[in-house]
Amino acid sequence: MVESIALTGVTGELGSRVSRLLEQSGVPQRLVARAPERVPRVENCSVVRASYSDATALREAFRGVDTVLFVSAHEEPDRLWLHRTLIDAAAEAGVRRMVYTSFMGAAPHATFPFAREHSATEQAVMASGMRLTALRNSMYADVVPHFVGAGGVIRGPAGMGRAAWVARRDVARLAARVLLDDDHADRIYDVSGPEPLDLRETARLLSEVTGREITYHAEDEQEARDSRAGARQWQIDAWVGSYLAIATGETSVTSHTVERVTGVRPWSFDEFLRAEPDSWRHLLA
Incomplete structure (x- = not known):
């Protein structure tokens, strides 16, 4: 049984869910946040102010902690530097294991630029001497409504490829379980929903649940890049790369x-849409 856990990303959707689930275990939590006033209110926890860029504050935040939930930083040009700063601080503080929210298909030559960064982060954790549990999450079901643009059209160069959308709720359940058990150390887990859907099927399910006509237009890569003209290059590369x-x-x-780790099957995309409409309907307003 893990004796002490520190959580990062606790002001976000995933980290806050994990914290509430861990509250039921009775294991002390140390909530590490840039904005402590925004952390979830849970029992048996302490709150420490630290940002991913502040190595000194992170070392103090992690001192005396066995295991850290490392929620990856927001997508930005210096994200890998932020990740390495946090990893170094945790290792210097004596953390034994890190549970990291990685990405499906993380690899040095992955198509999605940020999947390459996730791979580099995994390698940095392992090189630090800490034990790694990597949760290579598929794309979140929760963000799919963001894909719907003007006229109810999802546009992107995804062809007829598929994604096994996974709900944050299911990733949080998994993260809470693996944080509590060192048997999950030195493991890399693919984390997905139960079925891969192409974007036409995804649009159809959104249409059925919302009552709106939502369709998918498959762009070619140049068309997609042109449609994002004006954005910064790294943003265009990331957006196009995800599709x-x-x-x-x-x-x-x-x-x-x-299902194997938690004993409960994850939601399908359709089940997510119907179970948590308040979490995504505003994105289509």
Whole structure:
């Protein structure tokens, strides 16, 4: 049984869910946040102010902690530097194991640029001497409504590729379980929903649940890049790369990780849409 856990990302949707689930275990939590006033209110916890860029504050935040939930930083150009700063601080503080929210298909030559960064982060954790549990999450079902643009159209160069959308709720259940058990150390888990869907099927399910006509238009890569003209180059590369990763099949892996570890099958995309409408309907307003 893990004796002490520190959580990062606790002001976000995933980290806050994990914290509330861990509250039921009775294991002390140390909540590490840039904005402590925004952390969830849970029992048996302490709150420490630290940002991913502040190595000194992170070392103090992690001192005396066995295991850290490392929720990856927001997508930005210096994200890998932020990750390495946190990893170094945790290792110097004596953390034994890190549970990291990685990405499906993380690899040095992955199509999606941020999947390459996730791979580099995994390698940095292992090189630090800490034990790694990597949760290579598929694309979140929760963010799919963001894909719907003007006129109810999902546009992108995904072809007929598929993604096994996974709900944050199921990733949180899995993370809470693996944080509590060192038997999950030195493991890399693919984490997905139960079925891979192409974007036409995804649009159809959104249409059925919302009552709106939502369709998918498959762009070619140049068309997609032109449609994002004006954005910064790294943003264009990331946005286009995420759709190309779907097209290549890198996001289509369907795993049994969630059910095998937690004992409960993850939601399908349709089940997520119907179970948590308040979490996404505003995105389509």
